[in-house]
Amino acid sequence: MLAQNFQRPADLGLTNAEFESLVKVLNMLDREEIPHGKMLSKNYFARPKSVPVAFQMVLTKSNTNCGTACCFMGWARHLTQNDDLFRRVGLSEDLADLFAIGGTGKSWFARASYGTEKITPAQGAMALRNYLNCGEPRWHDVLTTET
Numbered sequence: 001m002l003a004q005n006f007q008r009p010a011d012l013g014l015t016n017a018e019f020e021s022l023v024k025v026l027n028m029l030d031r032e033e034i035p036h037g038k039m040l041s042k043n044y045f046a047r048p049k050s051v052p053v054a055f056q057m058v059l060t061k062s063n064t065n066c067g068t069a070c071c072f073m074g075w076a077r078h079l080t081q082n083d084d085l086f087r088r089v090g091l092s093e094d095l096a097d098l099f100a101i102g103g104t105g106k107s108w109f110a111r112a113s114y115g116t117e118k119i120t121p122a123q124g125a126m127a128l129r130n131y132l133n134c135g136e137p138r139w140h141d142v143l144t145t146e147t
Helices: 016-030 072-080 093-098 105-114 121-134 139-143
Strands: 061-064 067-070
Touching: 016 072, 016 121, 067 072, 093 121, 105 139, 121 139
Parallel strands: none
Antiparallel strands: 061 067
C-alpha cells in the first residue's frame, strides 16, 4: 500500500476528530468491511441507536428491519460515538459535496445523473481519498471512471 498523502485537517477545514474519523471510514472501505446497502428508506436523518451494517450515500443514518445504512458522515459518527460530528454551521462546499448534501456544477450533475443511491463503497472510497488528498471529492471523475 502506498503512503497516504493527505492534507492537514486544518487545511481541509476539519477538526482532528473529524479528520481521523474520515480516515477510519476510508480504511474500512478500502478493506471492504462495509458492503453496499440497498436503498432502505427515504428517512435521511433518522438517528437510531443500532449499529450500521452497510454503506449508502443517500442516507446519513437510517434504520429499518433490513438493517442500518450510513454515508461517510453516518459511519464517522458511529465510529466516534459522536452524533454531533460535522454538525456545525458553514460546512465547506467541498465537504458538503463529499457528503452529497451540496455541490454545484459537474459534481452535482454527476451524482444526480448517476444516482446517488448507486454509489458503491469502492467509488465512495475514491471520492473520500480525493477529498483527503486534494480537498475535493471529484465525484465527476469518480463516477465516470470504470472501477
